[in-house]
Amino acid sequence: MELTNFIHQSVSYMSSWALRCAAELEISDHIKAYGGPMPLHELARSILISTEKELMLESLMDLLVHQRVFAKCEAGYLLTPTSEVMLSEGANMGAFVRFVTESFPEQLFFTSKWFKDTGKSTVFQLAHNGKQAWEVLKEKPELGNLFNDAMASHSKESVRILVKRYPEIFDGINNLVDVGGGTGSTVKIIADSFPDLRCIAFDLPHVVDNSLNNDSISVIGGDMFDKIPPADAILLETILHDWSDEDCVKILKKCKEAIESTKENGKVIVVDMILDAEIDDDSKETETKLIYNLSMMSVFGGKERTKKEWHGLILGAGYSDYKIYPTRMPLYSVIELYS
Ligand SMILES: C[S@@+](CC[C@H](N)C(=O)[O-])C[C@H]1O[C@@H](n2cnc3c(N)ncnc32)[C@H](O)[C@@H]1O
Known part of the structure; x- marks a missing residue:
């Protein structure tokens, strides 16, 4: 059990990448547009994936179904409340998973080095020649825009709940x-x-x-x-x-x-x-x-x-x-x- 836990922790970054891939392929929108349980080959056809790549698509969906991101019945795949937040007409939170998987990994490798470093800066600063996150977001407009989109999608959901509840x-x-x-x-x-x-x-x-x-x-x-x-x-x-x-x-x-x-x-x-x-x-x-x-x-x-x-x-x-x-x-x- 301990070994399983260790290996699970080691590979669990793949879960974020699988979610990001689903967001980029707009799988939630395709399932919604289909209007009912969507069979694998229909999903592959709809997102323009060739037949030989269906096995990998099925593996991606197996993981995401296991994690309750999507659901599956005999007739095909269905949305769950988790995959609904990726709908482009809804919270459209694809930008959020794209931002965190894109911007964070490169600096995370500096964490252990940061612990041993004598300076007072953040891990981010150590990885970016002393620059703060806000400076880098300003200097790199593409990353800055992705951050703003990610924050907007995330904050819109929170504020929608705030005004309602x-x-x-x-x-x-x-x-x-x-x-x-x-x-x-x-x-x-x-x-x-x-x-x-x-x-x-x-x-x-x-x-x-x-x-x-x-x-x-x-x-x-x-x-x-x-x-x-x-x-x-x-x-x-x-x-x-x-x-x-x-x-x-x-x-x-x-x-x-x-x-x-x-x-x-x-x-x-x-x-x-x-x-x-x-x-x-x-x-x-x-x-x-x-x-x-x-x-x-x-x-x-x-x-x-x-x-x-x-x-x-x-x-x-x-x-x-x-x-x-x-x-x-x-x-x-x-x-x-x-x-
Ligand atoms: C984590 S985001 C918060 C999400 C935000 N509430 C929204 O609706 O998207 C933090 C925000 O603080 C802004 N910010 C950072 N430093 C600031 C400053 N010195 N003055 C004003 N805003 C600042 C950032 O540009 C960013 O939009």
Whole structure:
């Protein structure tokens, strides 16, 4: 059993590659378009794969069926809730698996070297001649665009769940700034859900998409360590886990200034993970959080945080109180901060 576990761990990166391949071949879209259980030869025909490669396609599908990404009945392959997130008309999360399989592996080989290195940089910096992830994403527009698409697909799903399951969060606010809001896909969802709410998508100047400017959305390029536009509410959706405690305190202080300049009861809405104290349960949720924690540390020098760590961070930035909402979304928690 131990040997199986060891070998499974050694080869499990292949699971990410299989998922990426399914995303690139748009297998979910092909199965959806077929309209029912799709036989192997129909799938091969639909994605224009020659007959001699059907065996490899079947092996790919066997693995993904085993992992519940797709389902299989006698008549053929079916979608599951997992493969549905790759549908181009839905969350379209193919960009997410493409980004993580493309950008992470080259730097991961530096991890053991980093542990023995005397410098304070991140694994990413060691692998990229001292450059930070944000610099490299700016310098390589193709990678930067893939990152933005990956974040947009991921964040759209989270924010769709946020507005549906936590509508009360948006009560009583007239305007909201989505700090680190990328190309603005999340503010579009918020503005569509709450037509009276004025939304601002705020991100680095080379990231924002100015074409989004309209009656309910404004786009502002800037640096959150410098100044955040004033608003009743600030959304920080998967932002703080990219940063060290020291940087998070700086960001949270800037957010505090921004909400204090408009009204008395402003708030900051944090959507991020909470690492539970119990890490020895064998749930996928816990394992995913632990993987995220390690990747945030190695790529950005950030981390996922326990409740105790969130408490220290929030009070350390000068907030008087906060509320953690009961869990109603996968992986992420919602924390509301009051100045
Ligand atoms: C992990 S992504 C968050 C995903 C994002 N909420 C979305 O909707 O796509 C972090 C975001 O923070 C932005 N960011 C990084 N440094 C920043 C800075 N100094 N000021 C403003 N935004 C910054 C990045 O460009 C990126 O879009």
